[in-house]
Amino acid sequence: MKRHQHIAFFLTSLILLSSALLAANDEWSIHQDSVENPDVPKGEILTFTFDDSKVFPGTSRKIWVYVPAQYEGTQPACLYVCQDGIKYEATTVFDNLIHKGEMPITIGVFVAHGRLLVEDPETQVDRLNRSYEYDSVIDSYAQFLHEDLLPTIEGMKTSDGRRIHLSPRATDRMIAGNSSGGIAAFTAAFLHPEWFSRVFTGVGTYVAMRGGEQLAGLIRKVEPLPLRVFLQGGSNDNNKDVGDWWMGNQSMQRSLEFAGYEVKHAWGEGGHNAKHATSLFPDAMRWLWKDWPALPQNRGHSGEWYNRSIIPDQPWELIGEGYGFTEGPVVTPNGEVYFNDLRHSKTYHIDLDDRVSEWMSDTQRANGMAYGPDGRRYTLAANVEELWAFNEKGHKDVVAKGIRGNDIAIAFNGNMYITEPVSNASKRSDRSRVWLVRPNGEKQELDYGLKFANGIALSPDQTQLYVSDYDSHWIYSYMVQPDGTLAYKQRLIWLYKKDSEDSSRADGVRVDRFGNIWVATALGIQICDSAGRPRIILRTPNGRVANFCFGGPNLDTIYATCGDKVFKRKVKSIGAQAWQAPIKPKQPKT
Structure with a gap:
């Protein structure tokens, strides 16, 4: 009996130790460029509610627009879009990196997912559009940004009268997000590389939720696009009925490398959160904006x-x-x-x-x-x-x-x-x-x-x-x-x-x-x-x-x-013409 008690005590201790280690492994240091510096000019953040979407009719959402202090309003600025609002201490990071000249003058657009609001919140629930907008491997969300939201922001003014002008060039545009917001970022750039060329995703939802598991296969087959991609993932991320987030992110990285993309990854032991992504965000921004304004280049498909x-x-x-x-x-x-x-x-x-x-x-x-x-x-x-x-x-x-x-x-x-x-x-x-x-x-x-x-x-x-x-x-x-x-x-x-x-x-x-x-x-x-x-x-x-x-x-x-x-x-292939004499091709192996 005592032996069983000792075994039970040992197993309980092991579980508690594993939980402590997991908690420790999910704690990340704060990057110095994520901390406000009193000597660095701070950008302005505009907020408004957007409820005039033609792509997602009936939806309402909150929008935050960050305008750096260095933006003068005379030339178009680079663009950064992020799903789920302001994440990764991004506005502070932008203040610091723009001040140092380590990233271009960039206007940040932080987007909440859409909701269809009910008349009586006491007895009814809103229809949430987050999964539909973000997880779907279709271009509706990209179209929403391009046709609905960004034209609305274009021409807005800061409190001191600077008019917002966004660069239309893909090389000047980045999109980012965590979890479902991450796959939304990649999908938007993958389907519309003429609108975005730089992508940051944290613990991206590349699983069988709304077709996300197919992306890794498509990447290998579609001719490489001018995209630069940063992926962050953790070995203790979600593992659910729709798939394994950790394995999904690794599959994306392997596929992107196979297809010759500029891709960088940071793997850790964290869970499904933005802690690790936040700690490395400043360095990821440096890498994603490197060589700007040159368009990202791929190194050649290995298939x-x-x-x-x-x-x-x-x-x-x-x-x-x-x-x-x-x-x-x-x-x-x-x-x-x-x-x-x-x-x-x-x-x-x-x-x-x-x-x-x-x-x-x-x-x-x-x-x-x-x-x-x-x-x-x-x-x-x-x-x-x-x-x-x-x-x-x-x-x-x-x-x-x-x-x-x-x-x-x-x-x-x-x-x-x-x-x-x-x-x-x-x-x-x-x-x-x-x-x-x-x-x-x-x-x-x-x-x-x-x-x-x-x-x-x-x-x-x-x-x-x-x-x-x-x-x-x-x-x-x-x-x-x-x-x-x-x-x-x-x-x-x-x-x-x-x-x-x-x-x-x-x-x-x-x-x-x-x-x-x-x-x-x-x-x-x-x-x-x-x-x-x-x-x-x-x-x-x-x-x-x-x-x-x-x-x-x-x-x-x-x-x-x-x-x-x-x-x-x-192309390298040579067409066969049916009106000519038949040609015997090689027998397929399988």
Whole structure:
């Protein structure tokens, strides 16, 4: 009995000792730059309630605006945004560091989360928007800052009449936050690097709460952005049903390093609070603002797939703009490109010097195009439900009727595969069709059932047909049979999608000679291996892409139709053309 009492006493003592050590490990010294200095000029803090949001209608929140003493009001100042109000003794730190010349003159905007206030607080509770605004991996909060709050602050005046001017340049802007405010900071910069370039997060909520656990995977796939990121985390942080905060922060750090970002981290043994972050905040600010006003640079992606597909120093180039809605790009046998403007029913031609000219007007809302083995360019004219073929001189033949086609792929044997997402102009059907049109014009329905069949492409060896389903996040694969029909339909590719969308908006599909499948989606062009796994996501400059093709004399340049614009970019991959003889790619290992 006494032995059991001794064991119990020992275990109790061990628990108390562990708790004491944990408390000691969560105590952090106060940085000297976090202490007010009577010899340092102090900035002014303006406060107001903001309740006029269009992004989060009905919400009310408190806002604090810090204006440093050194700000004169004649030039735009740098911007620092922080969620959950004033944290990390930030205003004192800014006083000291700006006074020392160790960070630029910066206006701080400290934002409380939104609340929808009830009429009777005695019997009713407010609707709190914190998790929705901060934890969601969507750009609503960034849009709130950009469209609602910052324009309101722009033009405000200090008590002595200095008008606030905020720099619009990303290199002059930082965003920060703790816990859910931390993931909100990173998400805002990751989705809108044109608005923010520097990020500080403490014990960030990178867990399965509203999709935060997906960020570490996306970072590895999305082309590196001009961001500099500081992460703070602790080994005694939350470990709950939604995930492990400590492991989530480490996954973020590993992913950012893998993708070549400028990233620095500070790990400790603390819990879910701002103590450690506050103690290191002044030094983190020095690092985040180093080399300012230069934009942060990444050191190069270390991923195998990125380096085999992308040329980092070959950026996107604008080819043309001012169109209605561009679609259906196709490359000619010599590398020139045609594309359609659906809204204005026109077809345009891009020559080898990237000069754009109108080729045809009144195209009857022509959409997808493809070349056939006979050298003709086939075009789907949606308004008249016809398939046209143009020869080199521009003479048009009607090949088939009765299909309101969206996109087309033509095999080496002349068989034409067409997606028909809707059956008429005024009503969106709940299911779509995939058609086969043989060289003699004979039609055959091959599949019925996709939500919105859109892009279509044949594998390099022409044994598989890939079809994108715009209203889901799937690319379907069919095995092409000797008679041209399809069999063994399956969901092959699981595409990434925006959390704000119910679907990936998968559109144009192309393949390269190595067997990889390239898909235009709302997130960008997703490059997938032949086994169906997304590997790389290429964003376009305006964040839109409906379709694209491999063009140029060597078929190593992407021509992307992006809303009202057309861009091009040279890549390492080489496009496969279905009208040419089939190519056997390497067999995937798994």
